[in-house]
Amino acid sequence: MSWLSGAARLRRFSLALLALSLPLSLGLTNAALALLTAALLAERRAAPGASRLALESPAVRALALYVLWGFVDSLFGLDPAASLRFVFQHGLHMLWALVLLLAALQKADDREIGAWMGLGFAAAVLVGLGQAARAFALSGLPAVFRSAHGFVHPLYYGQILALGLIAGYLGAGARGLGAGTRRALEGLLLLGFAVFYINQTRNAFLGLLAAAAVLLLASPRKAARLSFLAPLILAGAALWSMNRLQPGHSLASAFSTVEKAAPAASSLTADSDHTRLMLAAVGWTMFRDHPWLGVGPDQFHAAYPRYYARKLEGTAVWGDAHNFYLNTLATQGVPGLLALLGFFYMLGREPWLATLKRPSWKSRLALAATACFAVMSFFEVHRQQATTLFIFLWAWGMARAESQP
Numbered sequence: 001m002s003w004l005s006g007a008a009r010l011r012r013f014s015l016a017l018l019a020l021s022l023p024l025s026l027g028l029t030n031a032a033l034a035l036l037t038a039a040l041l042a043e044r045r046a047a048p049g050a051s052r053l054a055l056e057s058p059a060v061r062a063l064a065l066y067v068l069w070g071f072v073d074s075l076f077g078l079d080p081a082a083s084l085r086f087v088f089q090h091g092l093h094m095l096w097a098l099v100l101l102l103a104a105l106q107k108a109d110d111r112e113i114g115a116w117m118g119l120g121f122a123a124a125v126l127v128g129l130g131q132a133a134r135a136f137a138l139s140g141l142p143a144v145f146r147s148a149h150g151f152v153h154p155l156y157y158g159q160i161l162a163l164g165l166i167a168g169y170l171g172a173g174a175r176g177l178g179a180g181t182r183r184a185l186e187g188l189l190l191l192g193f194a195v196f197y198i199n200q201t202r203n204a205f206l207g208l209l210a211a212a213a214v215l216l217l218a219s220p221r222k223a224a225r226l227s228f229l230a231p232l233i234l235a236g237a238a239l240w241s242m243n244r245l246q247p248g249h250s251l252a253s254a255f256s257t258v259e260k261a262a263p264a265a266s267s268l269t270a271d272s273d274h275t276r277l278m279l280a281a282v283g284w285t286m287f288r289d290h291p292w293l294g295v296g297p298d299q300f301h302a303a304y305p306r307y308y309a310r311k312l313e314g315t316a317v318w319g320d321a322h323n324f325y326l327n328t329l330a331t332q333g334v335p336g337l338l339a340l341l342g343f344f345y346m347l348g349r350e351p352w353l354a355t356l357k358r359p360s361w362k363s364r365l366a367l368a369a370t371a372c373f374a375v376m377s378f379f380e381v382h383r384q385q386a387t388t389l390f391i392f393l394w395a396w397g398m399a400r401a402e403s404q405p
Helices: 003-021 026-043 048-055 056-076 080-107 112-139 155-174 179-199 203-218 222-227 229-245 249-256 272-289 300-307 324-357 361-376 386-404
Strands: none
Touching: 003 026, 003 112, 026 080, 026 249, 026 386, 048 080, 056 080, 056 324, 080 386, 112 155, 112 179, 112 222, 112 272, 155 179, 155 229, 155 361, 155 386, 203 324, 203 361, 272 324, 300 324, 324 361, 361 386
């Protein structure tokens, strides 16, 4: 066996491991990415165009600009050394993953990696159902809600499920699937939506709604538009029922506390909606004090005590604004936000045009995943949802690979 065929086998194995790991483990995902890097470096002589096509992607260039501004902005923040470490660890990590996926997925076998990712999501769903069943056995029905969390924080588990449901729904409509495979996928989708509802992550519900809405807008045929009404109605009904069943954690309760969100006006609180509004108020005040440079990448926690001296949910210092866009404004100023929005624009533009011209399940997946991730980013910061980020970049990378000659 030549070293080139060995590298090709390593790439195939690494992609399979990555597809299986993405819904389950960030550590295993990073190990698979490292193996995939080694495989692509070994194959570079055989396929030198793969890395070039990846680097030519407008989204990669937009992300590189965002990361570059992070490095520059770090020099003017509260702790330049800590900011530089953060950008190196998280910004370059994201850029590396995007370039790697774009290069590797150009040669991928869709059915093979789809099967491995399906197994990973199936394992995540079954673990969540098991956690819900255990909660029911121990404490009854009220304890079931929010009990499913897989192997991660419950919030990120909900986000992973949202992206998985989008991929599964669109994949089930792809051509060439056998009847048995389609039925198995549809069964997994039903179980996935059940555990998604049990998990009760509101920003994941909103992301799913955004994905359904953008697919409705981009579908050129009436039949295709109508096919997306089912998940839209299901997600809306689940969101409404969640609002009714849990008034203390409902979306309505968040808006009822808006007037109390001024940093100087709140006492100790254990209400998560109120906490998020307080953090948003702190982040906005930080931005107003440092509009162009912010306080420095990953320095929200360092500046936080200057703006709010009381505890929120028993915590004296919070590490971010729990909003990717607002956190970027507070830490990297207006240029940082513009660079971030440019990255999202480039991510959304390509699959949007592809869906309008030559719609496929891959282009729809990339478009829907972008909309879902952009909405979920209103409620979390990407450094805390690396698994969600990698699944999203995977979905986008598959569509990008399909568009290459």
